[in-house]
Amino acid sequence: MKKLILLLLLINFSVHAQQKHPAPVHKKAIIVLTYDDALMSQLNIAIPQLDATHLNGTFFLTGNITQETLPGWRNAFKQGNELANHTLYHPCLITDGKGNPANNSANYTVYTIIREIGMMNNLLHVIDNEKTHTYAYPCTESKVGGINYIDSLRKSAIVKYARMGGDQNAIVTDYNKLDPLLVPSWAVVGKITGDDLIAFVKKVQKEGGMGIFMFHGIGGDYLTTPAQAHSELLNYLNQHRNEIWVATFKQAMDYVTSVKR
Numbered sequence: 001m002k003k004l005i006l007l008l009l010l011i012n013f014s015v016h017a018q019q020k021h022p023a024p025v026h027k028k029a030i031i032v033l034t035y036d037d038a039l040m041s042q043l044n045i046a047i048p049q050l051d052a053t054h055l056n057g058t059f060f061l062t063g064n065i066t067q068e069t070l071p072g073w074r075n076a077f078k079q080g081n082e083l084a085n086h087t088l089y090h091p092c093l094i095t096d097g098k099g100n101p102a103n104n105s106a107n108y109t110v111y112t113i114i115r116e117i118g119m120m121n122n123l124l125h126v127i128d129n130e131k132t133h134t135y136a137y138p139c140t141e142s143k144v145g146g147i148n149y150i151d152s153l154r155k156s157a158i159v160k161y162a163r164m165g166g167d168q169n170a171i172v173t174d175y176n177k178l179d180p181l182l183v184p185s186w187a188v189v190g191k192i193t194g195d196d197l198i199a200f201v202k203k204v205q206k207e208g209g210m211g212i213f214m215f216h217g218i219g220g221d222y223l224t225t226p227a228q229a230h231s232e233l234l235n236y237l238n239q240h241r242n243e244i245w246v247a248t249f250k251q252a253m254d255y256v257t258s259v260k261r
Ligand SMILES: [Zn+2]
Pocket: 036, 037, 086, 090, 138, 139
């Protein structure tokens, strides 16, 4: 009887240990939730929903952090979320003449974009005290001033991992072929339901591998995913913890690159 109790205790202990330190090797799918542009709806809706389901995501912040929002981001980090680099000014190619020409990526050089990513890393370090930060290309553009800067970014070594865009087929199944500075994700846009989001997760579960969501507004702001759809996705992920590892972008990429042959 004593032996049985000891055995049960051991099983119980190992189950808890597993929950605390998820072993991705036993899970069929890795899901990464990412949120771009430091939006208010992420602080007001996405983060409380993540907290309620004990899940974490990666927030690709810009320099658009104010005295009012700073405590919220810092708190999100303390809850286990990742704060990551999306440049200071979010330069994009302006083709319609609208927008601030100072933030037109056509007017950038490889030097100015890499300098800016470095400055954003410094700002993030002040917020979360982390030594390294992951990156997401603004507007999923890999060029500035007509020149591709991915290899210059690689040589600079200021970021190890960078997220790109993609569609619902952006599932990484072969980690050996993955360029850590060109990691695809599903840019969620348009009329989206919880079922649409869950269908992507199920596809990742079926194929085995890593699937990354790229969200913007959650229940507000722009490129908005309805709060209800986001909540349904988190509930599904929470209910399938045994098969799915929900990781931050950095955690997932550290794992993916470690199992690369
Ligand atoms: Zn963005």
